[in-house]
Amino acid sequence: MTATFDSSNCDTPFWLPGSHLQTLYGATLARYHAIKFVRDRIETSDGDFIDIDWAGPGLFPHKSADNTQLRADAELANTAARRWAQPQDWLNLPTDPQTQAVVLFHGLEGSSASHYAQAITQYFRARGWVVAVPHLRGCSGFTNRMARAYHSGDTEDLSFMLKSVVARLPSARWHAIGVSLGGNTLLRYLGTTSASEIPLVAAAGVSTPLDLVACGNQLSDSFAGRQLYGRYFLATMKRKVLEKAKRFPGLIDVLRFSHIKTLREFDDIYTAPMHGFRNALDYWTRASSLPVLKDIAIPTLVLNARNDPFVPDASLPGPLDCSGAVLLHQPADGGHVGFVSGGFPGHLNWLPGRLARYFETYQ
Template sequence: MGAHIDASQCPVPGWLPGGHAQTLYSALFAQHHHVHFVRERLELADGDFLDLDWCGPGLHPERLPDGAAAPHEAALAPTGARRWMHDDDWARLPADCDALILFHGLEGGSLSHYSQSIAHYFRARGWVVAIAHFRGCSGFPNRMARAYYSGDTPEIESLLQHARRRLPGARWRAAGISLGGNALLKYLGEAGAGAIPLEAAAAVSVPMDLPACGRKLSDTFLGRHLYSRYFLRTIRRKILGKADSFPGSIDVMRTQQLRTLRELDDLYTAPMHGYRNALDYWTRASSLPLLQGIRLPTLILNARNDPLVPQASLPGSRDASDAVLLHQPAQGGHTGFATGAFPGNLLWLPARLAGYFDTMT
């Protein structure tokens, strides 16, 4: 047996045609509610840290646990969080609840349009939601020369185990978006039938075949001049900051000249995280070869017109285990899925995730 197939479509409106428009409009203009979070900092054994942004019943971003108004945290102003977590906050969260941990995409975080729409939808249903930021993506530079990458399954495992320790009575699910989805699927495939602190998982707009996706982003006109330029705008600045903090570890001149994600991964991502070059990184970090090993109920949602993920790279039924549900609607774009009358909304994606998680209870 292989993966199950969902043939239903995302009802993308006629006024928003094509994968590029659906991707860009959803990220820049589609309407969604705005969520404020309470931030927790997880100190790591290697001396670095990870920031998680939490929301849920009993947790008030604008008030302290005793009801007093939270002081203004200037350092948090550019982030999705309004204050830091206090020890007393944990007692205010429900001990027996449904909970979701979300792993963001490349250069994403709790302010990303998909994070905001998903967090608001699930919080309104009474869930606790934690947005787990990868290193350097929370609005604060991480402390090490390394950063984050698409195959970092130890990081996924440590975040899942931490969330379980914080709310051990919760029924945890996980969702990964784009890069975060690949890392989550890779973790699930490697874990196989081993102990996983989750009831179910979902991955959205996932580049499971990283070589194919890397070529599309690096070798096509829009990949190079639109999407790569967008991502490199912030990534280049972060790497130059690391060059200042770790002199001699990064080629500053080459960093300033980066034009594609292949160049980025050849120069920085691959050697900094134990790979020979971009192709070695893309090949070894891809989740596609591991989908047959997944034993946890898992939804994989990819629009077939995703401009960042070639349709030919998407898995078929035989490429994944029977624990997997493949949903590949014709329309939706990359982390888009805007629906409704103009100006549109982002409700379809969180509702799709919730519908899947409900069937797994």
């Protein structure tokens, strides 16, 4: 069987034309309800940690389960979490086997404070779902302990994060959403893991760079990729790696690294060698999820706007490239994780509504 194909459009407003406007406006100016989380820290087997932000019935960022008002934790001030989880919090999660839950894997340099994470969490939480947002290493507002960080093909870390959230609420019906880089990792995990070992009812990848070679070239070689998007990502990525270089002398050639200007150069000098790849091309080739879409066995939505400035239209898959468990939705507009809709000033409800409809109907 081949994938089902949906070309219906996002209700993009007429006053927001073009891929760059749709992307940038969605990330900076479109409206959503800001929320706070309860944070859990999980230790990894290699001596590092993963921070997971939680929202949903029974979890209250401003008070404990017994209704005692709690002060915000000062060390979380620059994050979307308000306090650390307490043992009693987990006892107050719903235990009904029909409880709906979703884990959201964020994108490159994202977090639970990202516009899409906030909009999706608010939408599902308001409908009684439990939401968990694990942070990739170094993205939670805290420096991770290791010389390594994260990469787009790290299905081992994703599997660990998924098992950790499911263990907190084992009776729930778990779903997963991966956005951008997180979408690639999630789809690669789904396509390389036996269905019997995947603790999910359904999944979705949003604005996913399925072909990392095509997308990496787009972000490294195009004018907007180099001067706009690449600069934005590299501003935090370079700072984090240079901080690691102080803790791990000899980790990288600091002089050479300080002069990089593209994501290809960043992945050549740091991401690839630090995570077991020869260079950026080897990393992009081996970590791409496109080749394994045909092996996905659980219901999965793959949503990509055809005008995504990060993802060349020609790199998007067709039905023959995917298994029958996949629904490809490729609207003409939406930009990269933009999907703004409504009258001015616009809002971000279309994306979470689309995800909820898929999880409820698989359509």
